[in-house]
Amino acid sequence: MTLTIPFTLLAGYLLGSIPAGYLAGRWLRGVDIRTLGSGSTGATNVLRQFGKGPALVVFLVDVLKGTAAVLLAKALLEPLGAGPAAADWLSDSCVVAAGLASLAGHIWPVWLGWRGGKAVATALGMLLGLTTPVGLACFGVFLAVLSVSRIVSLSSVVAALALPLLMLGWFQDQAMGLRWPYLALALLTSALVIWRHRSNLSRLLAGTEPKLGQAKKAD
Secondary structure: OOOHHHHHHHHHHHHHOOOHHHHHHHHHHOOOHHHOOOOOOOHHHHHHHHOHHHHHHHHHHHHHHHHHHHHHHHHHHHHHHHOOHHHHHHHHHHHHHHHHHHHHHHHOOHHHOOOOOOOHHHHHHHHHHHOHHHHHHHHHHHHHHHHHHOOHHHHHHHHHHHHHHHHHHHHHHOOOOOOHHHHHHHHHHHHHHHHHOHHHHHHHHHOOOOOOOOOOOOO
8 A cells, every 4th residue: 555555646647747738739730839829738728729629639638637547546545445434534535636636747747847737627537537427517517607608717617616516415415424535626626727717717807818719819
């Protein structure tokens, strides 16, 4: 166990740090996408710079990064849950930490000088691997807001704000005791996504945040 826990955290970070958006820019145009548009390596910036096909591929890769980090941690660490309550808490905490490590890898990838994306797709993948109903519910909130507003950043922020409530609702619906590491993950993920969208929030308040299909100026 001494080596397993650090391994899962490192694996989560390395999976999250796979720079799909950056590689798309290099392979398609020979450019660093961080010098274009918002400067993010995420799927939204890829969509604006390279089109729907590359953006869909980047989105799916980014989602799978978060899912893979959590599923790997579960496979290696959930046997700890067969023990007493303390072991259950430890197992949950380690799986959650691996998921958060994947977010850190996406936002601060070592390969790109610690400049990556905003972690929305990777957070979705992490939630799908951890608690699939909550992940799907968050994605539903995102799509609902997007269908009305056509603003990706607003949809991401609203889904992030809804995440802790959705997590609490899921535990209540399942009639199970609250698993505190999961709630901590929801709160931290929500805060992290909102913090990464702080420049978008400024533009939303100013009424200058572009909608889908509109060009985006650099942050």
